[in-house]
Amino acid sequence: MKGYGSFCPVAKAAEILTERWTPLVLRELLLGSRHFNQLRRGIPQMSPTLLSKRLQTLEEAGLISRQSGDNGHWEYHPTRAAREAGPIIDAMGYWGHRWAHSQLTPNELHAGRLMWNMRRSFYLKHIPCDFVLYIEIADTRQKRWWFVVKKEEADLCWNDPGFEVDISLYASLLTLVQIFMGDQPLLLARELGKIEIDGPNHLVKSMPAWFPRSKYSHEAPEGRRSALAS
Template sequence: MKGYGSFCPVAKAAEILTERWTLLVLRELLLGSRHFNQLRRGIPQMSPTLLSKRLHTLEEAGLVARQSGDNGHWEYHPTQAAEEAWPIIDALGYWGHRWARSQLTPNELHAGRLMWNMRRSFDLKHVPCDFVLYIEIADARPKRWWFVVKKEEADLCWDDPGFKVDICLYASLLTLVQIFVDEMPLPRACELGKIEIDGPRHLVNSMCAWFPRSKYANEAPAAAGQVLAS
């Protein structure tokens, strides 16, 4: 890792935090991922070798503590230094949603990453009852996903969990990403025929209240060319 050759605290922090993928690894850790495979699901385009390297670097820098778990596998826990970096990472999310939005490109769309982020973005306080949500994404591989949603938590399943499906949703990957980041509200996607939903009326009618959206979705994008008033 190259340094800036400066005593400046901003430079010293940047030496640790701005290496490629590092902020995304920290984000996953701070959002609760503790195992290597969980981190891989949150950052699926990062190779296992590079993830191992970044975890080692963060451990050496004092931001990650590696511990042996109950099943004998390593667990990765954020330290106080990492916890204190969360406001920086969170602020970058709001800034990015406001100032760094651009036309989505195919290489930015990844079903696994989207589903993993959706898993922790259900508005559980508005979930009317326990249910199983089935999502089919025709242009993704894999294309079938299940969420077992309860008022306490939502679990993502890569394989059929064997429970009765209560609500089915069919859409393209682009449409689901646009809904998640609030580029296209769910009702608008339905009006345009870009999404098909099948399920009991009380679940379908309440979807706008509980369907997963990015925590940054309410941050309005900045107008092009906007500058501060002098």
């Protein structure tokens, strides 16, 4: 990596933390991704070769520890140095959502990345019961997704898991991203006809409490929320 040629701590930190893709790799690691394929799902635009290179760089910089897993595959664990960088990554997310908020162009929308982020963003303490959530996105190559949601965790299934579906949701990818990012309240999107939800009344009514949203969603500018809702 190229350095700034300075002893300044800000410069030294930037040499490690601001290299292209590195903040996103750290975000995935700090959110619990431990395997190469998990990291790839969180950053699908990043090539496997470049991901391997960034992991090696982070290991050399002392931010990750590579360990052999039970199945013989490598696991990547954030070190204390990486964990202490967590507030920096979060601050970038909050700042970006408030001041560099995207207009959501088509090349920024990716169904797989959205589903992977939704998987770890359920508000599990608010779910009324265990259930299976089916999501169908009309305007993507892979249209169908299943979440098996329990009090302990939410599991994302890329293929039909064979369980009875309790609640179904139909929407465009853009609408789902807007809901996840906090730009469009879920039930308002339903009232406007942008999303269709089928399921028991008690589950549908409880959705605003548990439906996945970005941890940065409350930083969405009020003016932008109002414009999207109109």
